[in-house]
Amino acid sequence: MIRVQQEDFDIGAEIAKLKADRTDIGAIVTFTGTVRDQDGAVEEMTLEHYPGMTERELSRIEAEAYARWPLQASLIVHRYGALKPGDNIVLVVTASEHRDAAFDAAKFLMDYLKTSAPFWKRESGPGGSHWVDASQSDTHAAARWRKTKHAAE
């Protein structure tokens, strides 16, 4: 399941909802991304996104994870709008019978989300504001999964 929202999320509540009435799940992995301030340089972070395409991309990435790993449940929640340092940005939850699939799928979802979900961060602070540049390491992290897929074929 995917959700794009302005409101904060409660990790405990999301996990409880995901496993409600289920006893077949053996492993749940969660990743939470939060707004990081570097030496007081960031007072606010605004996340812009492309309504419609964002949901499509997140659903596509999630479907790809299900095609690669035996997942029993998953959830991606991504916030947009004005956030403060320490605020939650993104939540990824994966559930499977055993831990490996849940760990790998969670990392895959984050790596792919970072390079394909249409979100853009703008940081503001005492020095003014600027759009955050895309990171080379994020691109490499996502590319690694393509190699892995080919190796498995």
Next chain:
Amino acid sequence: MRLLYFAWVKEKVGRASEDVAVPEHIATVAELIVWLKSRGPEFANAFEKQDVIRAAIDQSHVRHDTRIGGAREIAFFPPVTGG
């Protein structure tokens, strides 16, 4: 055709979206960018580093050599930075 702009592309062109009549000889995303750059200094500035700009046709990522025939909505934006 509906064009959408996001993040600094939006700021530089000074609008979030617009409906434009794209000339029929414009076949690909790359050609559309070249045509957009001719529309005014704000477009020339926004699309100056053409290779950096990402595009989506009808809400799917595409490369610049993709043909635009039949597209309802084309979006231009910087590399994404979510997560």
